[in-house]
Amino acid sequence: MEELWEDKAMKQLGAIMSSEIAETPTVFSAILENVDAFDSVKDVLIEQKIQSVLILARGTSDNAAHYLKYLIETQIGLPVGLTSPSSVTIYNAELKYKNTLVIAISQSGQSPDLVHFATSAREANAYVISMTNDDSSPLAKIAHHHFSLLAGPELAVAATKSYNAQLLVSYLLVCSWTGKKVNAAQIIAEAQRIASDAGLVAKAVVNTTRNNEIVILGRGFAYPNAREAALKIQETCKISVQGLSTADYLHGPISALTADTQVFIVAPAHMPAQSIVEATTKIRKTSNRIFWIGIGGTPSGNDIVLAGSNCDDEITSTLVDAMVLQRFAMEFAVASGFDPDAPEGLSKVTLTH
Structure with a gap:
């Protein structure tokens, strides 16, 4: 394999972030090798008669949520909103989420406000899907269905490969939902080309x-x-x-x-x-x-x-x-x-x- 880019002057400053960005093609490969895992959700979403979607996220994951929002709106046509966790954690709102899909996106799956909101959403009859980088996290356990980001340990404070994984998992979820074929080889090849430049x-x-x-x-x-x-x-x-x-x-x-x-x-x-x-x-x-x-x-x-x-x-x-x-x-x-x-x-x- 072509050697991934690495500036010797950056050995100390940014070495971890640099290496984690460069791991993206490997992360993509791991996710795409498990693409069949998304098929099990399609039938459930049809059975649930989903009429609206809410996405639960903070920070970098919230930016991935915007990508997923565009995907669902343009490829499926359902209305999609971004949740306000404080409506539950501060204002104690009583949710009414029948026929609603709630998708929780988080690198760690640990933030208390996300966990609280997801719990309340499930109790309000929402179908909950989570995407995290920790299969044993509270958010993963609350969900009806959990997708692992398969990004491995992410040590740099600024999230990179986990964000990229969130985008890909979002894309695969919607592709499974719509029946669209995925060009896995091209996605991996282009990621490798970017990483090698x-x-x-x-x-x-x-x-x-x-x-x-x-x-x-x-x-x-x-x-x-x-x-x-x-x-x-x-x-x-x-x-x-x-x-x-x-x-x-x-x-x-x-x-x-x-x-x-x-x-x-x-x-x-x-x-x-x-x-x-x-x-x-x-x-x-x-x-x-x-x-x-x-x-x-x-x-x-x-x-x-x-x-x-x-x-x-x-x-x-x-x-x-x-x-x-x-x-x-x-x-x-x-x-x-x-x-x-x-x-x-x-x-x-x-x-x-």
Whole structure:
């Protein structure tokens, strides 16, 4: 196998995060080898006469939840919402969840508010599915059906391979539900190609500064990765970054755009061109500091492209391109003198109530 990328200068800073991102193709392979595990859920969901879906998550997992939300809405047509755990943990709401599917997504499966909400949802007649990286976690045990992320131990504080696993498990769940065939070989091959590209984000790193505003935009399936990219940079680089819907950006935040604003646009292969045309046209009138994450954009002039995958469609290109934004956050943190493995003020497992 081709040797995975590894910058010798990063042996100390970011070594763990670097290696965990590079493990993504192996994680994908493990999940795809167990793809038959998803078949058992399809019949149950039909029997349950599911009419609506709620997704339960926090932090990075909440960004994966947005990806799953788009999947279910576009591929199945059911209404999908994101839960508010405090409705139960603080306000003691009485849930009425008959014919409702609740999908809980969590790396650790331990946060008390998620466990409390999932328990209440099950008691309210919801069918509960969980995705965690710990089969023995409280969230895994509460669910009617649990899917393991198979990501192995994740030691860096900033989640990477577990997020990528959440995207893939979400995709496989919906593919099983709809009967869509999965191009497993292509997903793995593209992930391996991204992992092996040593200079993937180098140009973007040296051309980005912590001194000016960073905005990350995405629309549709690109939106979850825009949110996740912003979160990863905030976690590892100690700067405030906005991750926004391209459409929402035009509804107000664009007024803060200056010539120095660094705009990253998440653009996976095969994304609908019309989803970003209006925004990029308006952005170019003020700033020429534009970066593209993925190969589906419309770069011009001095734009910098962080080339992503080229899978069969936007949906699978999106889940592979998560590695690109993670690589950028990690290498930008190291270039800024920070250790992305252990950011100040953060712990691996956050327990909220």
